[in-house]
Amino acid sequence: MCSSAMGSYTSSVILSVVMKITSKNGKPEWVPANLNDGHLDRFFFLCAALTALNLVFFCFLC
Template structure:
């Protein structure tokens, strides 16, 4: 089996991350106050660092919790002895929980109100 079977999935994931990054930076630039835009952009890059630490922590916890004396842990070097499918089920479950958390946050979020001067009137607009 060739490693190139992974190429389509990795290309799609790279494109997804690129578009998400652009949208997230655009969101920070529009929704943060003007004097805090650089802070929003720095939080964007700090989120990558935090995600790396969290993924390492999840891997370490899975190694520590799932391994017993009679059975190797889920992420052992021997793929025939390990339970890699259980690990991916765990990641999928965490993704579903993250989706629900996102839906709650997105439902409760209120966009920043901006004002536009039209003639003598000041009209408040909600950016959507």
């Protein structure tokens, strides 16, 4: 339960950071309220890249 909770907190922090960074200069953010206007695919590719990085780090430590 603790690892699930930490995963949820980490996910919300990553989402907040991505939304702040991608909404600069009047551009629509990656994850707007209306999902049809955003780039949700880019957010999922970012999550996939972070997961792959986590796998590499895990294999290195093992």
